[in-house]
Amino acid sequence: METKQINLKIDHIPVAVPEGTTVLEAARSAGIKIPTLCYLKDLNEIGACRICVVEVKGARSLMASCVYPVSEGMEVFTNTEAVRKSRRLTLELILSNHRMECLTCSRSGSCELQQLALEFGVDTVRYYTGRPQPQPETSTLHLVRDNSKCVLCRRCAAACRKTQEVGVIGPNDRGFQTHIGSAFDRDLNEVDCVSCGQCVVACPTGALTVKDDTQQVWAALADPTKHVVVGAAPSVRVQLGECFGMPVGTNVEGKMLTALRRLGFDKVFDVNHAADMTIMEEGTEFLHRLQEGGTLPLITSCSPGWVRYCEQHHPDMLSHVSTCKSPQQMFGSLVKSYYAEQAGIDPKDIFVVSIMPCTAKKYEVKREEQRMANGCMPVDVSLTTQELARMITAAGLMFTQLPDGEVDPMLGMASGAGVIFGATGGVMEAALRTVVEVVTNGEMKPLEFKQVRGMQGVKEASFELPGKTVRVCVASGLANAKQVLDGVKSGALQYDFIEFMGCPGGCVNGGGQPVQSAEIRSFTDVRGLRAAALYSQDQRMTYRKSHENPYVQKIYSDYLEKPGSHKAHALLHCTYAPQKKYRV
Amino acid sequence: MPNCKTVVPYTGTKEQEEALQEIIAAHKGQSGATMPVLQAAQELFGYLPEEVQIMVAEGLDIPLSEVYGVASFYAQFTLNPKGKYQISLCLGTACYVKGAADVLTAIEKKLGISTGSITPDGTFSLDACRCIGACGLAPVMMINEDVYGCLTPDQIGAILDKYN
Known part of the structure; x- marks a missing residue:
């Protein structure tokens, strides 16, 4: 019509x-x-x-x-x-109600309220409420909530309730007392917050900000006894340029690698490589479950926001979740085992930093079940894209003028399959590229699974393996994941393999991404542009399938034997357990 | 926060909880179910403790923060039970200009609680009310059925001690 x-x-x-x-x-x-x-x-x-x-x-x-x-x-x-x-x-x-400490506010310069005050020429505030200002809430590992800078716009609450259907924050009380908070004004670490950071992405001011862990990294870099190793997630390279005024969707991988090296990291690896490793392990797990009659659908476990949501809201589905550690954790685990052994360094002297588009990764690095057999936590500090940009600026690196750098290949060289992990559907496509070839023993054509690409919240597709039609589903944003899970539980939806990413659009739209104003977010397809940059990098790659990556093959031949081996399981897998939603 | 989380242990019975589940079941799936269910829950339990709000949230499949947002928004809902002795201090215009605010501060200080809450032993609950029709006695308060008028902050200690 x-x-x-x-x-x-x-x-x-x-x-x-x-x-x-x-x-x-x-x-x-x-x-x-x-x-x-x-x-x-x-x-x-x-x-x-x-x-x-x-x-x-x-x-x-x-x-x-x-x-x-x-x-x-x-x-x-x-x-x-x-x-x-x-x-x-x-x-x-x-403004009469706003703690105006703009000089020391991390959103200074990107604050929408500050921008409006500038545009309107508001240079004095005639009113002052005189009310005591609330203190910042710092209970979680990933964000700081400072209600003294809250304008009660409810964008965070909408992100939490509508996009994620988690709904841990919302408006409490009424009138002058109205404030954004959790039920019973509990701290965020006492409620079922999944750490996705979508509230931070939505916030126009400094009321919700990513917790800054850069000082720990500076300290490690300055410590001569530490061997400091870094790796960035796939989507970071298509976000970072925005922090330096480059257009949305610019791929700055080369400059990023140079910047990391100049910051003083001893080794510059790449989590893209760990993404390839994830495909080897997860693909094997999927085939094993498919052929041996294991629990299906298999659900991906790369997104810690999704995993935590599942533990709290759908504990009955945990047996479906892949036992693979996320790429970040595989990266750290391989650095502190394989690389440590090859380089002859005591893993306890290695300090692993990951650069992530994600706030939930800050929480993931502290999860106890991630601890390695040698007692180490795989990753020491997880920084967001925003924090890396801050370090680059602090170091005086003129980012846009940096030459392109190279990665250290041992745990850095990746295939195109690893690159596309950063967008919704990317993990599924990467997995299919490997699974289909392993099963059919032939080259897959076409290589690209375009049905699972794009920014729709839920996508489904099916493809043929010998004697079996495999049905897959891809969903991003937890509200969409919930919808799919409800269908799977009721039997209305039947799949063999599901990819869930906690943030809508996947990691390209993660909680740790560079701040973009509502003006940009409302009228530009920010996540789509970033995802397009990943797919275009994939097209330019020599290797586009994880199992063809020679540096992945080498790890298996030198160290892990084969995907899914006992050693691989000990190092690269873990299990998740139900978590309480409420503290009563 | 005036109507904050209660300090009194939850004492809901199995019968009350079952009755609540029936009410929830009757409203499940309806839009705008939160209000009537919370009203009925308050009728059942006398107040809306966290345990009850969790039952409502789980039962209606909505976030607890949404339930709490509604419960803390409307003056008709209370998060605290009433004490054995219910103190109602008038903050109407006449009482207010005659110094009710100072009397309120004295009560809060003596009991160690803020308006809208209850002492941990459940003895006293404290509410501010609007005019009780005894403006000639301002400032005035009621403790259950007892009326006290022409109050000054220094009388509060002796009055409350009578009930302990």
């Missing part, structure tokens, strides 16, 4: 837009940007903050354009004296 076109005038400019469009979006089509604060397209459209108000001819009061639908013949004015005055007053009232 054709959508009806609505004709209206915005600031005297005639505009025709489909019925149901909001005034805010209609204005954009006329080249007019209406300022917003609480608005995040498709996620938080609640008209709460009143920054986006406009005058509508004939209306009694100013209207919130983000939720006001267009109608035939409507006349809208976005820049009148009344509008400017109202927006400014609203902003002053929000």
Whole structure:
């Protein structure tokens, strides 16, 4: 059915837009940007903050354009004296309640509230509430929640409830007492927070920020007794450039490798390689379960946010979750065993740093079941893309001018299959590239499984193995994962292999990614552009299947014997256990 | 926070819990079920402790934070049971201008609790109310059925000691 076109005038400019469009979006089509604060397209459209108000001819009061639908013949004015005055007053009232320590706030420069104050020329605040300011909450490993900088826009709550269906934070109390918090105002480490960091991604101010662990890394780099090793996750290389003003979707792998080396890391490996190792182990596990009648569907375990969600909300499904450690943990485990042995270094003297697009990885590195037989934790510190950018800046490295560098190949050389791990569907496609060839003993054509690509929340596909049709499903975002799990549990959905990633779009949209404003996030396909950069790197690779990676083959021939061997299990696998949702 | 988590141990019975489960089952799947279920739960238990809110969240398959958000938003819900002695101090206009705020501070200090909560032994609960129609006696408070008027903060200790 054709959508009806609505004709209206915005600031005297005639505009025709489909019925149901909001005034805010209609204005954009006329080249007019209406300022917003609480608005995040498709996620938080609640008209709460009143920054986006406009005058509508004939209306009694100013209207919130983000939720006001267009109608035939409507006349809208976005820049009148009344509008400017109202927006400014609203902003002053929000600021009256804001702990303005902008000089020392990690969101300074990327804060949407600060940007609005600049745009509106608010240089003094006439009001002051005088209320005692809440103290920052630092109970979790991955984020800091500082309600003294909260503007009550509810973007975080929407991300937690709608995108993730975890819903550990929301508005508590009412009126002047309203604040964002967990049930019974418990600390986040006492509730079923999965550490995904989507609330941090959604926050316009410094109320939710990634916990900074860079000092630990600087200290290790300065310690002559430590052999400091680093590896970055697939998606980091297509995010990092944004921190230095490069366009979304720029692949800066070469510059990133140079930067890591110049920061002083003794070895610059790559978690892409560990992703290839994950495919070898997980692919073998899948084939074993398929051929020996094991528990199916097999569900991937790369995403620690998803794993924690499963432990808390769907403990009955844990037997489906792959026993493979995540690529980050495989990376650390191999550094502190295989590499340590080859290089003749005591694993206890090695300090492993991972660079991740992810906040849940900070939690994963501390999980006790990850501990190795030699007593070491595989990874010592997990930094987010944001934190790496901070280190690069602090070191005075002019990132955009850095030459391209090379990886240390032993645990660094990867195939294209490892590269695409960073996007939703990437793990599945990488696994299929190997599984199909191992089973059919022939070369797979075509190599690409495009059915599992793209930014849709749930994708499914099937492919033929000799004597068996294998049904696969890919979902990202925990709300989508829940929907699939419910279907699997009820029997309505039947799959053999499922890939879940905790964040919508996968790691390219992780909680530790560079900050992008609502303006960018609402009207640019940020995750799609980043994912496209990964797929294009895959196309340029010499090896595109994990099992063809010579540095993967070498580890198996020199050290682990074969995928799924006893030694591989001891080093690269673990099991997960149910966790309590509530602390009562 | 005025209506904070209770310090009194949960004493819900099996019968109460079963009755709650029936109410939840009757509302499950309906949009806007949280309000009526919480109202019924408060009717059953007298207040909404964390244990009860968890039953509601699990039963309706919604996040606990959503249940708590509703329970803490509306004045009709209380997270604390009523004490053996229920103190109601009037904060209406007349009482307020005659110094009720200082009296309230004195009570909070004496009992070590804030408005809307209960002493850990369950003896006293403290609420602020609006006009009880005795403005001539302002500031005024009630402890169960007893009325105390023309209060000053220094009288509070002696009055409360009578109930211990």
